[in-house]
Amino acid sequence: MTIYEIAREAGVSASSVSRVINNKPGVNKQMRVKIQQLLEKYHYVPNEAARGLVTSNSKLVGVLIADIRAQHHIRGAYHIANELARHNYFCMILNTGNSDEERTACIQLLRQRQAEAAVLMGSTFRTAAVQVAIEQFLPDTPIFIMNGFIDLPNVYGVLSDERWGIADCVAMLGRKGKRSIAFFVDQPTPSSALKTEGFIRGMAALGREEAGLWIYRDVEGSQNGGYEAAKRLLAEHPEVDGLICSQDIIACGAMRAIQKSGRSIPGDVAVIGVDNSSYAEICTPRLTSLDNMIFDSCVTIAHKLVDVLNGDSTNQRTMLLTSIVEREST
Amino acid sequence: MTIYEIAREAGVSASSVSRVINNKPGVNKQMRVKIQQLLEKYHYVPNEAARGLVTSNSKLVGVLIADIRAQHHIRGAYHIANELARHNYFCMILNTGNSDEERTACIQLLRQRQAEAAVLMGSTFRTAAVQVAIEQFLPDTPIFIMNGFIDLPNVYGVLSDERWGIADCVAMLGRKGKRSIAFFVDQPTPSSALKTEGFIRGMAALGREEAGLWIYRDVEGSQNGGYEAAKRLLAEHPEVDGLICSQDIIACGAMRAIQKSGRSIPGDVAVIGVDNSSYAEICTPRLTSLDNMIFDSCVTIAHKLVDVLNGDSTNQRTMLLTSIVEREST
DNA sequence: TTAGCGGCAGCAATCGATTGCAATTAATAT
């Protein structure tokens, strides 16, 4: 069913049908009704490719996620997609994978489908190769970065203040009398750098110097990664009484190792994770976690997106405050 | 950058450029190279809307998921998207939500974007309204159903034999000397009906009649749902020594209630979940779970999809065997 | 009676590709 067939049936030209479809003036009232009935009758759905071709608006926003299997990312995509759907935009959720080739391919896909904007989640966009790809293929496309920022005209970013968040976590452990606090952090990204910085500041507030801190870097972002790191930690510093992990899942693994060593949580060692994911509710004991406001970030991004697509302006950079959700592990 | 601009620069017509882009014969070798260099130079990416308009192939497959936040569904989408990407197809992942209106809207979206096939995951497609929508808007589109089947010409389905799987779970508990076994099942769907049937058969094999079975239906698919159901179970049947839950997350909640009642797992009560999700690895004790072969199902669906899109034929219905992954809870 | 105007409808160009067919050219055979 095309507008031409509808037009023929109604005895008018395609122009009129198009005007009816798009609620534009210039069509007689009765004819409008007649056409609407035909549209209804034949379950007419416009061909978005044809429409996009002439109007050059695709009503399409690309959401690039490093790994859609990661809980917090997919939840973010979910919120953004829902918000955009209300504005008649459609989200193209793409799993970018971790190689630059895959990422560039995704960016080309966006271009190929004329995406009007792109949202980046995770560390997808960090490498130079990807930035080049963006500049080459999406030069005038507004880019929205979740938990990150690049200082360029078309780039908008939402960040949660994980630095102060982690510092708060340290302070909280301090208030509970913990002094020998370790920190597990995953692969280096801007986000993990902020977290590390927060840890250092927090410990400084407790009177500890950066040199002597127990920071375990490059911990794999999995339960096993946390488990192994904690084994090492317990061997090297058996007097540890507090642990902060840059991801909940790492904390889950770490707690297993701590419990296995015969220590109690939070009695002997208190543990805090980050993300406030569903894992935090499921592990035993339930995990205290720094909520980095994924939900709010996504809502904010979605609003920014809609504003920009509507031609309104927004500030390029927004900072969100984090909060600690306290559970049994502290 | 359009083919016309490339053509002008190369001093040929758009036709030749198009032939080069699509690797078609009929272009002089040197000219072909020259055009390829220009394509490269200007980072040319074809406009898929224009291309789709004339060829009427969108290279697009819709994946409809009731709730993309559900681990196993999004993992499924991940596998399918990866497999299809290798065949130059692009996946449109849509969160259908739970109302018929939302679902119909998603189906219209597929039509609007000329999706060449649709994959349905979760109970998305069960209601009559949705089936009508499919018939109206996607009459000739092949539909692939994950863990389900409808007997129609264009419909393909992959099912895992959860019935026998659950029966096996019962048998396994039986072998461990458990006899007082309860079953928690979520909202009624074809899948949960199969599971229930499997439970009944399994118990029959242990010599139990259907009438006296402890089947708790309509348990909410969340940790809290499992927790509340288990509280009821323990109150009504304190002698319970085995529990099978239709979802891992339900089992996680149930285990909390069981532990809180002072019982040990698996000593007093053995627990089994379904899905073999990451939750099964994170809860304490780690959960024995029936692996319903999400991964294999997705791979199978993706293969079927590619076959059908290539014009090859496949059998409409495939059955996969499940397997029990044994962990600490049994 | 005629100029002016507003409402409605359609023509035709356009978006960026693809592709069948005809035209041109060069190479080979007769």
Place this chain on the structure above:
DNA sequence: ATATTAATTGCAATCGATTGCTGCCGCTAA
């Protein structure tokens, strides 16, 4: 030298919409 054939190349139609512009009709005012 002419006919035959194959290899290139371009023309023009097409896909399914949108939209500026023109034309027509009927009504009102001078």
